[in-house]
Amino acid sequence: MTLFTPVSIGAINLPNRVVMAPMTRSRSTQPGDVPNAMIAEYYAQRASAGMIITEATQISPEGKGYSFTPGIHSEAQIAGWKQVTDAVHAKGGRIVLQLWHVGRMSHPMFHADGKPVAPSAIAPDATVWIVDPETGKGGMVECPVPRALETDKIARIVEDYRLAARNAKAAGFDGVEIHAANGYLIDAFLRSTSNHRADAYGGSVENRIRFAVAVAEAVSSQMGADQTGIRFSPFITQRGMDDPDAPQAILTLAKKLDQIGLAYIHLAEADWDDAPQTPEWFRKELRAAYSGSVLVAGGYTPDMAVAAINSGYADAVAFGRPFIANPDLPRRLAENLPLSPFDSDTLFGGDAQGYTTYEVSV
Known part of the structure; x- marks a missing residue:
């Protein structure tokens, strides 16, 4: 079994099985966070990805945290x-x-009101990329202490997810992926480090996964x-998310998602040098808890990707930065062609340079 x-x-x-990983590029049209022709060209250039x-x-609008990121809640979007x-x-x-x-x-x-929402009023010890409206320049800024969501407001956010999925279908997407990783709202509900609630959405594992289950169903x-x-x-x-109990909470949630029949679980694995590794016990238990497909991402080389698939721990592998600079990445991997490096200075915001200007191999 191979990547191809x-x-x-x-x-x-x-x-x-060469999937393009989700990567924030912050190039939507303003005002309105609207996807545009340049974004269409960018993704079309990379259409040879398995997905x-x-x-x-x-x-x-409440779900926004970075400048120029696109939305899926308006007709224009x-x-x-x-x-x-x-x-x-x-x-x-x-x-x-x-x-x-x-x-x-x-x-x-x-x-x-100047307050992002969260399970609890605990700052994440993290930064987000913001464009200064006066200078037009982007930079990383600290996140404030958020406002804890009232219990009766949670159903409204679940409804926002439902409407977003409906809008995605209307926009012609082949599917959707729920972002429940990297310290964002769903992930924050899952972890005891960021969720100190005393209602039906906090405390026990069953309570902490309740919001994620409701979103998946919607x-x-x-x-x-x-x-x-x-x-x-x-x-x-x-991002203040270091919770040793989180893997078990996610495994418990995976069983619920298996009952719902979700198509896949996508593991975002750390890709910095001294990051914790995903242990084999977790991969085995995930396969035991969940019968759908498993995708993995996070600094995988082609050899590592093949090994993950051949081991049975993954069905496909998502590549991030390599896809930025190599629009024809599947071909380059299949033919063992050299990979171009990406320009980190053009990662967030800007124009076509460093976005749609990378060339395909000849």
């Missing part, structure tokens, strides 16, 4: 994303939309469970 054998991820049929997972896309899906499909590709509520990973400029009701995935980062230690 077809595989079905739920109802989505992939011609290869594209888009950049994280806010489900509501739906139309903008339809332009993207049409361009990818015209090239024979498959594309799913990552649904995002940042929770406490945000900045006061995006909220009328999204699946619109897109179909077999076209819905979810992303976790069980072993993240950054």
Whole structure:
């Protein structure tokens, strides 16, 4: 079994197992956070991926935490994303939309009362990328202490996810991925370090996974469970998320998601030098708890990717930075062609330079 054998991820049929990982690029049209023709070109250039997972896309104005990131909650945004899906499909590709509520990973400029929402009023010890409205320059800024969500407001956010999934379907996406990793809202509910609630959404593991289950059910009701995935980062230690009990909570949640019939679980594994590794026991227990497909991402080399698939711990592997600088990454991997490096200075914001200007191999 290799990276270049077809595989079905739920109802989505992939011609290869080289998935494009979700990566924030902050190039939506302002005002309105609307996907545009340049974004359509960017994804269409990478349509040879087995499947594209888009950049994280806010489900509501409240769910925003970074400048210039796209949304999926307005008619203009739906139309903008339809332009993207049409361009990818015209090239024979498959594309799913990552649904995002940042929770406490945000900045006061995006909220009328200056307070992002979270399970509890605990700052994340993290930064987000913000463009100064006066200078037009972007930079990383500290996240404030958030406002704890009232219990009766949680159902409204679940509804926002449901509507976002409906909008994604209208925009022509082949599926959606629920972002429940990296310290964002769903992940913050899962962990005892960020969730100090005393109501039905805090305390026990069953309570802490309740919000994630409700979101998965709401999204699946619109897109179909077999076209819905979810992303976790069980072993993240950054952003105040270092909870040794989180992996077991995610395994408990995986059993619930298996009952719902979600198409896949996507593991965001740490890709910095001294990051904690995902242990084999977790991979085995995840396979035992969940019968759907498993995707992995996080600094994988081609050899590591093949090993993960051949071991049975993954069905496909998502690549991030290599896909930025190598639009034809599957071909380069298949033919062992050299990979171009990406320009980190053009990662967030800007124009076509460092976005759609990378060349394909000849």
